[in-house]
Amino acid sequence: MLSISEDQLAPIKTAVSHSSDGVRRALDPSKPEDAAAIRAFLQLTGKTEQTHPGLYGDVDRLAAGPPAPADHEGQALDIVDRGRDSQGRATARVWHQDTDGGYVSGSLALALDADTHEPVALGYANRVGGGVTPAATRSATARPAPDSMTTVGFYHSQSSPDTDPKFGMVAQTAPVPATSTAITARVTAPVTTRGNAAVQIGLGRTNPGNDLDYFYRQSQTTLPQLVVPFTGTVNVQQSMANVAPTGQFTSGLVVSTQLYSLNGTSRVDHLASQPLNTKITGNTNTNVVTWSFPYDPTGTPGNYQSLMYNPYLPANDHLTAFFFSFQIPVQNPVTPVFSFNVCSTDWPDHSSVSCVKILDLQFWWHCVAEGTQVTLADGSTLPVEQVDNTRRVRTGDGGSLGVEATTRGLHKSRVVELRTSRGHLLVLTDGHPVVTPDGLRRAADLAVGDQVLTEGGPVELVAVAPIDADAVFANLKLVDEHDRARGLAGTIGTFLANGIVVGDVTSMSDLHQRLVHSLEYMTARIPERYHTDYASTLADIARDNIRYGGRY
Numbered sequence: 001m002l003s004i005s006e007d008q009l010a011p012i013k014t015a016v017s018h019s020s021d022g023v024r025r026a027l028d029p030s031k032p033e034d035a036a037a038i039r040a041f042l043q044l045t046g047k048t049e050q051t052h053p054g055l056y057g058d059v060d061r062l063a064a065g066p067p068a069p070a071d072h073e074g075q076a077l078d079i080v081d082r083g084r085d086s087q088g089r090a091t092a093r094v095w096h097q098d099t100d101g102g103y104v105s106g107s108l109a110l111a112l113d114a115d116t117h118e119p120v121a122l123g124y125a126n127r128v129g130g131g132v133t134p135a136a137t138r139s140a141t142a143r144p145a146p147d148s149m150t151t152v153g154f155y156h157s158q159s160s161p162d163t164d165p166k167f168g169m170v171a172q173t174a175p176v177p178a179t180s181t182a183i184t185a186r187v188t189a190p191v192t193t194r195g196n197a198a199v200q201i202g203l204g205r206t207n208p209g210n211d212l213d214y215f216y217r218q219s220q221t222t223l224p225q226l227v228v229p230f231t232g233t234v235n236v237q238q239s240m241a242n243v244a245p246t247g248q249f250t251s252g253l254v255v256s257t258q259l260y261s262l263n264g265t266s267r268v269d270h271l272a273s274q275p276l277n278t279k280i281t282g283n284t285n286t287n288v289v290t291w292s293f294p295y296d297p298t299g300t301p302g303n304y305q306s307l308m309y310n311p312y313l314p315a316n317d318h319l320t321a322f323f324f325s326f327q328i329p330v331q332n333p334v335t336p337v338f339s340f341n342v343c344s345t346d347w348p349d350h351s352s353v354s355c356v357k358i359l360d361l362q363f364w365w366h367c368v369a370e371g372t373q374v375t376l377a378d379g380s381t382l383p384v385e386q387v388d389n390t391r392r393v394r395t396g397d398g399g400s401l402g403v404e405a406t407t408r409g410l411h412k413s414r415v416v417e418l419r420t421s422r423g424h425l426l427v428l429t430d431g432h433p434v435v436t437p438d439g440l441r442r443a444a445d446l447a448v449g450d451q452v453l454t455e456g457g458p459v460e461l462v463a464v465a466p467i468d469a470d471a472v473f474a475n476l477k478l479v480d481e482h483d484r485a486r487g488l489a490g491t492i493g494t495f496l497a498n499g500i501v502v503g504d505v506t507s508m509s510d511l512h513q514r515l516v517h518s519l520e521y522m523t524a525r526i527p528e529r530y531h532t533d534y535a536s537t538l539a540d541i542a543r544d545n546i547r548y549g550g551r552y
Contacts, residue, residue, distance in 0.1 A: 001143040005118045008043055011036035012110070013117055016152060016171045024077050026070055027167040028061035038167050043153040045124040051536040054529040055156070058165050062415045068166075071421035074100035076267035077155055078258070080134075080323050080343050082111065083352030090120040091145070091352050093101050093136045094153035095321070096167075099266045101159035102130035104537055109135040114148035114173045123349065126540050129516030131263040131311050132321055133157075134346035143370035145176050152252045175335045183355045187342055190214065190228055190322070190361065191293060196361040198319055201228065202405065203245050205364070206388040210481040211404055212364075218301055225302070226259060226268060226309040226363060229295035229401075231326065236338045241288070241329040247281030252329030253336075255280065259309055261320040262360065263509060267319075268312045273302075282328070289328055318509070319360040320347070344542040364405035364477065372426065372474070373495035375455065384474045384497070393476065396435050396453055396494035396501035400526050402480030407505050411469045418441040418500065419463035424454060424500045429473055430466075432502030433493055433511045440511050454500040478504045517541070 015037035019025055027034040038059055042052070049056045062068065064516040081093040096107040104127070111121040121137035133155065150173040158165040190199040192213050200211055204218035205227075218224045242252045254277045258266040261459045270276065274478070280291045321344040328338040338354075345357040373381040377392040377400035384406075392400045411429055418426045418434070428434075430444035444466075451458040478493030494506030503511065513520045519538055523531045 002119060002122055002143060008040045009117075009119065009434065011040045012152065013247060013414075016112075016150060016170060019169065019171045022079075022170065022172040024072055024075075024168060026068065026072055026075075026172045028068040028107070029059050029167070030065055030067050032063075034167075034472050035048070035063045035167070038156070041108055041167075041169070042106075042156065043413075043495055045106050045126075046111070046540065047536070049104070050375075052533045054527075054531075054533040057167060057358075057529065059368075062164060068164075071312050072097060072168055073377040074159065075155065075157065075168055076258075077107075077153055078169060078323065079109075079151050079153055079172055080212060080325075081341055081351050081355040081356050082149060082151040082172075082174070082350075083339070084180055085139065085142075086180055086348035086353055087350070088138075088144050089139060089142035089350070090149060090358060091139065091142060091350055092123075092149075092151045092486060093134065093351065093355075094155075094170075095260060095269050095323070095346070096133045096135070096153070096155040096157065097131070098159050098164075101265055102126050102127065102133075103158050104534065105133045105151065105155060105157035106175070106537075107133040107135040109137050110141070110152040110154070111137055111142075111145075112150040112152065113146040114150045115146065120144070120146060120149070121303040123347075125347075125544065127540070128534075128537060128539050129263075129512060130265050130523075131318075132346075133223065134321075136347040136351075138348045139350045147178075148374065150174050161530060174337075174339065177335055177354065180353060183340060183356075184237070185232065185340065185342075186234075187230075187232040187356055187358055189231045190358065192270050192359060196359075198360040199358075200362055200364065202364050203227065203453045205405070205425050209389050209404060214295055214297070216297055216304070216306075222298055225271075225304075225311055226359060227295075227296075227299075227304050228259075228309070228322065229306045230257075230291060230293040230342075231295075233290050234326070234340055235286070235288050236328055236340075237287055238338070239331040240284055240287065241336070243282040243332045247283060249277060249280065249282060249329065252327075253280060254327040255279050255325060256415050257322075257324040259306060259361070260323070261311075261312065261318045262321055262457055263318040263400065263513070264312075266312050267308045270309045271310060274308050275493045280326075289326070291326075293370070294336040316483070319362055320344075320385075322358060322361055350421070357386045364407070372497050373499075374476070375499075384476075389475065389480070393478065393495045394455075395478075396496070401493055402483055402493065403478060404480040405477040407475045407477065408472050411471065411473050413469060414447070414466045415468050415469040417463070417465045417524065418443065418446065418452070418461060419453065420452065420500070421462050422454065422456065422459050424459065424499045426500050426502075427505050428497070428502065431508065431512060432475070433508050435503065440492075440507060442511065442515070455499050455501075457497055459537040475505045477506060479506075494514065501525070531537055
């Protein structure tokens with residue numbers, strides 16, 4: 001049962017009244033009203049001074065300090081759904097992302113009756129190690145949706161244990177359509193044509209490969225532009241407004257779109273140079289709205305018919321969430337705007353009837369890197385920049401796996417240089433997995449005297465040095481269609497880099513998730529004042545994973 005005390009609700013109502021409709025704003029703990037709202041929001045997400053003493057201590061410290069910046073630098077917060085679900089209950093969803101890292105974060109979605117300000121639905125989520133924090137109101141405790149609803153989103157986020165937490169919110173009020181019947185909509189792209197768990201989009205490969213749903217031919221020597229086909233229809237079931245005989249909306253149509261890297265650290269915006277409204281038309285005879293950003297494999301960068309987004313390096317080795325929002329003008333004096341969203345699935349709780357869910361996206365492209373020698377299946381070597389998805393490489397156990405894709409990333413930061421007692425030299429990013437006799441370990445966690453596996457067996461490290469880098473680093477995604485046909489779909493991919501056995505991009509993601517969810521590993525690396533906080537956050541995540549099937 002939904003239960004929120006007036007002591008918790010009062011500062012939130014005040015914060016909402018001080019917010020511009022639909023505009024994100026930072027909450028400043030040095031301002032008493034904001035500090036009260038922050039504490040109320042934290043309490044609604046189950047965080048107390050006993051479970052999160054470090055976080056509450058930071059709020060108190062910041063409350064006594066100078067004013068915090070008024071902007072949202074490094075933060076993204078969007079309401080991606082709101083309204084009435086198929087059973088008439090209030091529902092809302094909020095996505096947050098800390099683009100500076102996301103060591104730990106939490107978000108909240110709260111729905112209020114716009115007339116009485118009474119709460120009608122609440123939900124929250126927590127994440128560690130970066131990525132989107134999607135909060136959805138819980139269907140089991142939601143009340144019937146009111147005629148008009150104020151949706152509130154809140155986040156707290158700390159990009160690293162050495163930085164101050166940030167807080168922010170957004171609030172928006174809108175009428176709720178009376179119907180509990182799902183809209184008649186169809187998304188024809190992006191969809192998977194090969195049964196993938198995510199929609200696979202390849203960019204700039206030598207060979208499209210059999211794993212892809214879509215392939216765009218882009219340069220193999222420059223950073224690819226993210227491209228997404230997006231086509232479909234929706235029946236607004238009422239007369240539309242401001243539609244010219246050509247089907248174009250003359251005014252009132254408002255649309256927007258973003259991509260969110262789920263395990264990475266960025267929200268990627270649509271390229272402003274490409275108009276969205278011109279690709280959306282309305283048929284006044286059928287009340288059907290069509291959007292057409294079709295698959296365009298022969299297009300050129302900057303000139304695709306598909307949706308184009310700004311380049312973003314880590315999007316290739318992480319799942320990516322898609323969001324597209326429609327506000328369609330209709331001839332209805334009560335609700336003159338038909339709101340409709342398409343977005344990637346986040347939580348299993350019921351979304352509104354005006355929301356359509358699609359699979360996550362995943363981008364793969366060819367890499368450009370120089371120097372490191374990769375051992376191929378036949379024993380020969382190639383520089384990593386020449387290894388593409390037509391090759392097979394030798395694995396750490398002496399077998400071979402096909403290269404399904406390659407990745408690249410520009411690093412202007414510290415990386416790690418490894419030297420072994422047998423003369424191996426390898427420079428790699430600090431999070432890259434290296435195979436040891438005890439399993440995979442991050443390069444940054446290795447020390448002199450540790451052993452790593454090589455083509456000749458275990459070898460001792462004689463030097464482990466952090467060095468500055470300003471270069472492109474590469475990785476491989478192993479296990480191709482031939483390997484899957486042989487039953488190797490779940491294989492942990494490894495390959496030889498300058499003779500040292502390292503993990504592929506999938507193993508790197510898996511290792512990262514395993515480590516950030518390990519209390520023993522993390523408490524050895526974060527300040528003691530956050531130990532209880534981190535343990536409590538991991539317990540909350542584990543509970544939600546069991547109860548709701550959380551996957552990030």
